[in-house]
Amino acid sequence: MTDAQSIAENRQIDRSHMKVSDEVAIDISGMNKWYGTFHVLKDIDLTVYRGERIVICGPSGSGKSTLIRCINALEEHQQGKIVVDGTELSNDLKNIDKIRSEVGMCFQHFNLFPHLTILENCTLAPIWVRKTPKREAEETAMHFLHKVKIPEQADKYPGQLSGGQQQRVAIARSLCMRPRIMLFDEPTSALDPEMIKEVLDTMIELAEEGMTMLCVTHEMGFARQVANRVIFMDAGQIVEQNEPEPFFTNPQSERTKLFLSQILGH
Amino acid sequence: MNHSQPFVRTQMLEAKEPPLAEKGVVKWMRENLFSSWLNAFLTIVSILLIYWVLDHLLPWMLGGIWNADSLSQCREIRDSLYPDGRDVACWAVLSDRWHQLLFGFYPPELYWRPILTLVMFGAAISPILFNGVPRKLFILTAIAPFAAFWLLWGGSVWMPVVVALGFVIGWAVMKFASMPLGSLVATILTILLPVAYWLFLAGPLAGALDAAVPVGIEAVQTDDFGGFMLALVIGVSGIVLSLPLGIVLALGRQSDLFIINKCSVAFIEIIRGVPLIVWLFTASLLLNYFLPPGVQFDIMLRVIIMVTLFSSAYIAEVVRGGLAALPRGQYEGADSLGLNYWQSMQLIILPQALKISIPGIVSTFIGLFKDTTLVVFIGLLDPIGLSNSIRASTDWNGIYWELFIFIGLCFWIFCFSMSRYSQWLERKLHTGHR
Numbered sequence: 001m002t003d004a005q006s007i008a009e010n011r012q013i014d015r016s017h018m019k020v021s022d023e024v025a026i027d028i029s030g031m032n033k034w035y036g037t038f039h040v041l042k043d044i045d046l047t048v049y050r051g052e053r054i055v056i057c058g059p060s061g062s063g064k065s066t067l068i069r070c071i072n073a074l075e076e077h078q079q080g081k082i083v084v085d086g087t088e089l090s091n092d093l094k095n096i097d098k099i100r101s102e103v104g105m106c107f108q109h110f111n112l113f114p115h116l117t118i119l120e121n122c123t124l125a126p127i128w129v130r131k132t133p134k135r136e137a138e139e140t141a142m143h144f145l146h147k148v149k150i151p152e153q154a155d156k157y158p159g160q161l162s163g164g165q166q167q168r169v170a171i172a173r174s175l176c177m178r179p180r181i182m183l184f185d186e187p188t189s190a191l192d193p194e195m196i197k198e199v200l201d202t203m204i205e206l207a208e209e210g211m212t213m214l215c216v217t218h219e220m221g222f223a224r225q226v227a228n229r230v231i232f233m234d235a236g237q238i239v240e241q242n243e244p245e246p247f248f249t250n251p252q253s254e255r256t257k258l259f260l261s262q263i264l265g266h
Numbered sequence: 267m268n269h270s271q272p273f274v275r276t277q278m279l280e281a282k283e284p285p286l287a288e289k290g291v292v293k294w295m296r297e298n299l300f301s302s303w304l305n306a307f308l309t310i311v312s313i314l315l316i317y318w319v320l321d322h323l324l325p326w327m328l329g330g331i332w333n334a335d336s337l338s339q340c341r342e343i344r345d346s347l348y349p350d351g352r353d354v355a356c357w358a359v360l361s362d363r364w365h366q367l368l369f370g371f372y373p374p375e376l377y378w379r380p381i382l383t384l385v386m387f388g389a390a391i392s393p394i395l396f397n398g399v400p401r402k403l404f405i406l407t408a409i410a411p412f413a414a415f416w417l418l419w420g421g422s423v424w425m426p427v428v429v430a431l432g433f434v435i436g437w438a439v440m441k442f443a444s445m446p447l448g449s450l451v452a453t454i455l456t457i458l459l460p461v462a463y464w465l466f467l468a469g470p471l472a473g474a475l476d477a478a479v480p481v482g483i484e485a486v487q488t489d490d491f492g493g494f495m496l497a498l499v500i501g502v503s504g505i506v507l508s509l510p511l512g513i514v515l516a517l518g519r520q521s522d523l524f525i526i527n528k529c530s531v532a533f534i535e536i537i538r539g540v541p542l543i544v545w546l547f548t549a550s551l552l553l554n555y556f557l558p559p560g561v562q563f564d565i566m567l568r569v570i571i572m573v574t575l576f577s578s579a580y581i582a583e584v585v586r587g588g589l590a591a592l593p594r595g596q597y598e599g600a601d602s603l604g605l606n607y608w609q610s611m612q613l614i615i616l617p618q619a620l621k622i623s624i625p626g627i628v629s630t631f632i633g634l635f636k637d638t639t640l641v642v643f644i645g646l647l648d649p650i651g652l653s654n655s656i657r658a659s660t661d662w663n664g665i666y667w668e669l670f671i672f673i674g675l676c677f678w679i680f681c682f683s684m685s686r687y688s689q690w691l692e693r694k695l696h697t698g699h700r
Binding site: 114129157 | 614
């Protein structure tokens with residue numbers, strides 16, 4: 001177990017707002033995706049309720065990133081249905097842009113815009129997509145930069161920040177759009193151990209406020225502490241899903257056991 | 267022996283001054299000029315070579331004769347001044363004919379018009395080039411192309427006004443039609459309506475307005491244009507028009523839409539694959555066969571169109587390089603925030619891609635500006651063409667170097683300023699590594 005995991009576990013987590021409601025946030029049914037002739041995602045069925053914190057793990061190439069990238073149409077699916085917040089993902093660009101503005105996403109490599117300051121990174125989408133007045137957008141941005149604890153960096157450029165700070169800016173940037181769902185695509189995989197903690201802390205705070213979250217991550221400490229459901233994927237399919245406690249202590253499938261023994265073994 | 271001897275530093279070391287031989291001029295010369303025997307040898311040879319060139323060139327240039335009416339008079343003065351038979355430049359050709367090199371055969375009493383145009387152009391482009399300039403100047407930027415056309419060619423004021431009105435129509439359609447009609451129909455109308463207006467309405471309307479309220483200044487024919495004025499008009503129009511066209515072509519070549527993609531590729535490859543001189547001949551000779559009889563299309567306009575198309579194909583490829591250099595994550599970052607295609611291009615992708623492409627774009631512009639000298643082959647009097655016609659007069663028959671040095675120097679000043687501007691812009695836009 002790495003340092004970061006144990007640090008994340010040291011924290012007392014406030015579970016008073018972590019409530020899963022009956023309202024469906026994302027509904028995926030019979031979804032298939034191919035890259036050319038390669039079948040990446042096979043018959044995915046997944047229903048996410050509002051307030052859920054789902055961690056998706058699995059070996060590389062298992063399709064976990066592709067799955068969450070399908071949810072905001074960064075990848076196109078060829079078969080089946082994805083309904084996000086009541087809007088079905090279709091080829092209609094209007095629908096896609098609407099879903100993307102409701103669903104926040106954080107990437108492994110942050111994907112901040114290097115030619116804009118931190119503040120501009122955060123206000124860009126509210127101003128252009130939501131048509132928020134500039135002043136108001138800046139206030140919101142500063143609010144979320146406070147929340148991720150880097151308000152003093154607002155006027156710097158992304159290139160001047162450390163990796164952990166950049167990822168927190170990326171989270172703040174997504175939050176400025178007031179999303180109802182957050183997707184995390186390996187948010188800590190490109191970071192040094194010392195920086196992993198600060199990003200995980202931010203994610204935990206988000207979970208404490210009741211955000212619906214889907215996280216592709218290898219941080220098993222985070223999964224154990226924060227997730228209400230862990231999904232294990234292999235070869236493009238969901239192999240096992242369960243609450244974290246039984247998932248880690250008593251995995252059912254052989255594949256899951258092998259995977260867990262490999263990543264928790266040292 | 268024990269190699270892992272324990273060691274603890276108790277006192278940190280202070281920074282010290284470097285030794286004397288490692289500082290100042292001595293150090294610089296030792297490192298840069300005399301670092302090895304070969305380097306020392308090359309340094310001395312280079313210095314001798316530079317001395318030899320300057321020794322021949324400087325007396326010729328600085329001893330030049332500025333006051334004479336013809337080349338033969340120049341030679342008489344030279345022989346009386348320097349009985350030793352040394353050769354000096356005859357700059358008198360410049361003091362005699364500078365106005366032709368700059369303005370061609372433009373009427374001298376109207377020189378204020380091209381000069382005013384140049385000043386206006388400087389003011390109009392400044393808000394684009396520099397950040398600190400008041401934003402209000404953008405109004406001038408919008409008006410300048412039409413005002414410049416009117417000032418240079420003269421004639422009725424109504425023609426440029428009526429043409430400008432076409433853009434206003436396009437803007438109005440885009441602004442007010444997209445809501446009720448949807449973006450696709452609005453886009454098509456935005457292009458079609460102004461074009462139809464220019465083709466069928468603009469001419470009669472300008473004629474009617476001119477008949478009703480005749481306002482105008484003395485007209486100047488394209489044949490009278492020449493010299494650096496001509497090079498600048500073609501060069502600047504080409505530069506200003508080819509950048510947006512090139513960007514659109516680059517985006518077209520990246521597009522997923524099959525027809526747009528293939529059309530862009532075909533356009534770029536065909537235009538780029540044929541020498542500019544061929545396109546210029548096409549402009550001067552062939553284009554008339556395709557136009558309906560009676561339609562007169564100014565030769566300058568035809569040349570500007572060809573030069574623009576030619577350099578936009580190059581710009582498109584340079585910009586495509588910049589687009590390809592951006593990591594995929596930038597596109598995904600923009601997409602994930604819900605920005606639509608044009609927003610993400612305008613706000614995220616193009617600012618970065620263009621920044622990467624600045625050196626290539628400016629190279630293309632410099633190339634375009636120098637290529638304007640090719641118009642001499644289709645009978646336009648660019649600076650080179652004028653040097654020929656100056657030499658054709660009996661006064662200055664046989665003078666070459668002085669004219670070419672002057673022309674070269676003028677071109678160099680323009681191109682070097684473009685190059686310096688691009689370096690300044692690169693430094694200004696540098697916001698740290700990704």
